[in-house]
Amino acid sequence: MTAHDLTDLLERVAERTAVGPPPLARMRDGVRRRRRRRAVLGGVGLTATVVAGTLLVPVLTNPGHEGRSAQPATTQTPPVVSPPAPSVRLHGTYIVTALVGRHGHSALPKHGALARLGITFRDGRIHATDGCNDLRGGYVLHGDRFHLERGGAVTLVGCVPPAPPLFERLGDVTSVSHDQGGIYLEDADGKVVVALVRPS
């Protein structure tokens, strides 16, 4: 195969992927958010340094000096720290590509007609399906902290074979991260519980 053939084939493979216009506005928004976050974190760091310096300098220059009588650190005005912007955007429908059971192994069905496990997040509402039953409820995402609200409704169809423990594991999720376009729902130990991708 010549280099020309290879390039031609790769071009044909690549052109099968429909690509929309570049999301320039979203990129600029993303950069603005990153810069704001840096500025806030920088301000917090600077304030912490100033406060630490205010408290430590009298102690270091006068070892007998009790820190209690130092100038109160409240003379420094701390910057207003807004609540963290969601670092992960959960919105839309995802396919479950990995589900890790509590024993640490895959809990996805391994053969037969693969049930489609999926989750839709929309405006604080979650709709998950384990291929047999559905869960509908609410969730809270604050920064990367995730919490599935209690009181969701689950259908109770008897499933043979038993459905994978998607709903049970969603209850263990405490944080969300993303990488390569995939979303990872993680438990309190930081272990991935569920991996999600958008349907292609």
Next chain:
Amino acid sequence: MDGEDDFTAYVAAQWPRLVRSAVLLGCSPAEAEDVVQSRLERCLLHWRRVRAASDRDAYVHRVLINTFTSSRRRRWTGERPTADLPDAVAPDETSGVDDADAMVRALKRLGHDQRAAVVLRYYARLTEEQMATVLGVAPGTVKSRLARALAALAADRALGDLRGAP
């Protein structure tokens, strides 16, 4: 042209090729757009540095490849269940009849390094020197990876059938 305009012009010209490069490297189309978007955001954050780079394409591809490579080293717990993906995220098996599909399958059979080398050289059309920069290896390593990848593709049965070879 100021930094933002320069960035806009660059992205408008390169976006489809970067997204498709990511797909050829192994991302799903949706993943590819997310990855390229997030990497370009990072480039915009440091656009002055990117502009100052002697080879902007090599710089951007390097960011892309590093992201892709690090994602393959990502921490995981236990086995990788993605080997048994639901069919919705698997490649479209039903359309596996034409030469482009044969190429996709052949790419998947290559190792990650060889696949990256083929995509960068024959799709992104980087020179071997640029590839050495992007991959962080010596030019000789680029040559040997490419040679091995081409040998593997030449021996690939699906592509052989495509050429009418025995």
